Amino acid sequence: VGDVESDQVVKDGPKFKDIGGIQGILDELINDILFPLCHPELPMYLGVKPLSGILLHGPPGCGKTKLAHAIANEAGIPFYKISATENIRDLFSKANKTSPSIIFIDEIDAIASKRENLQREMEKRIVTQLLTCMDESYEVPGTTDADSGSTTSGKKPGYVLVIGATNRPDAVDPALRRPGRFDREIALGVPDENARTEILSVLSRNLRLEMGCNFDLAKIAKATPGFVGADLSALVNKAGNLAMKRIVDSRKPDNEATDGDWWRQPWEAKDMEGL
Ligand code: ATP
Numbered sequence: 674v675g676d677v678e679s680d681q682v683v684k685d686g687p688k689f690k691d692i693g694g695i696q697g698i699l700d701e702l703i704n705d706i707l708f709p710l711c712h713p714e715l716p717m718y719l720g721v722k723p724l725s726g727i728l729l730h731g732p733p734g735c736g737k738t739k740l741a742h743a744i745a746n747e748a749g750i751p752f753y754k755i756s757a758t759e760n761i762r763d764l765f766s767k768a769n770k771t772s773p774s775i776i777f778i779d780e781i782d783a784i785a786s787k788r789e790n791l792q793r794e795m796e797k798r799i800v801t802q803l804l805t806c807m808d809e810s811y812e813v814p815g816t817t818d819a820d821s822g823s824t825t826s827g828k829k830p831g832y833v834l835v836i837g838a839t840n841r842p843d844a845v846d847p848a849l850r851r852p853g854r855f856d857r858e859i860a861l862g863v864p865d866e867n868a869r870t871e872i873l874s875v876l877s878r879n880l881r882l883e884m885g886c887n888f889d890l891a892k893i894a895k896a897t898p899g900f901v902g903a904d905l906s907a908l909v910n911k912a913g914n915l916a917m918k919r920i921v922d923s924r925k926p927d928n929e930a931t932d933g934d935w936w937r938q939p940w941e942a943k944d945m946e947g948l
Contacts, residue, residue: 686746687739693875693902694868695740698859702744705857706834710748713773713832717813724857725807726835728781728850730842731861734903737838738779740861744836745775752777761799765806765833772831781837782844800846807835807854863901869894872902876909881916920945 689699709716709723716723729737745752751774755764768774778784785800812831837855839845849855864872873890882888897905924940926932 687743688746689743691875692736692739692743693872694864706744707747710773713830717830722811725810725853726855727857727859728855729838729859729861732863733840734901735861736902737861741777741836750774761802761806768833769831772833774833776833776835778837782839782841785846785849866894869897872905876906
């Protein structure tokens with residue numbers, strides 16, 4: 674108990690524009706995921722069931738967690754992150770109350786690996802619980818009026834989308850990868866050169882790049898094969914730290930020992946020109 678974290682809608686959390694290199698999957702994200710989350714009554718009107726779960730897979734640091742957050746933020750719905758295994762039912766019932774909502778399970782292979790590999794009864798029970806909860810993740814209240822598309826109870830359907838993330842999709846219990854469970858798999862692979870340029874441009878959007886430097890992000894992308902988003906993010910931060918160091922160095926007095934706390938002195942943007 675107490676291991677389940679939940680975040681309600683995060684106003685300034687990541688959105689799609691904050692993730693580079695996802696142009697190729699944007700249509701799919703909007704059509705199949707975002708639109709039904711924003712309008713859970715639409716699948717009911719059409720007589721179809723929306724996706725119960727999506728499995729994001731790819732190497733560490735390629736943006737799976739960020740994308741899951743961005744989907745919730747774009748839809749403006751609560752995001753619940755499950756970090757331990759005991760509370761699956763509780764979490765689903767909480768998420769149901771704030772429907773539509775998202776439950777995120779990071780490293781899902783660790784809690785729902787192939788059942789033949791699971792040693793303990795408790796672990797097996799968790800997979801079974803998850804399967805049951807996911808089977809009930811879209812609930813139409815009352816019966817549907819075919820003409821208006823609304824339910825006789827007047828309520829919108831309850832919709833909890835589960836997003837799982839893993840570096841090892843093959844290790845996930847196949848029962849979870851069947852239609853009706855994690856029936857959509859989205860690969861976030863190691864970005865190619867173009868994707869790296871896009872990621873760098875997103876990550877450096879707020880950087881003050883104009884200070885005397887001519888930045889060629891495409892050139893940096895060319896020089897960084899194998900870098901994933903997390904590596905590029907570290908690179909951008911490192912560059913920012915180096916800029917700060919140049920500024921600090923330029924202000925260091927000749928004799929630090931006698932000049933006391935020189936670092937407290939106010940700074941002005943114009944002092945930094947040409948550094
Ligand atoms: P893990 O498998 O280790 O949990 P992950 O795939 O979930 O990793 P994230 O945690 O989403 O990766 O990303 C790590 C960091 O890299 C974050 O700070 C994120 O901002 C940045 N990042 C990763 N991919 C991208 C991307 N495509 N665009 C912008 N930032 C990215």
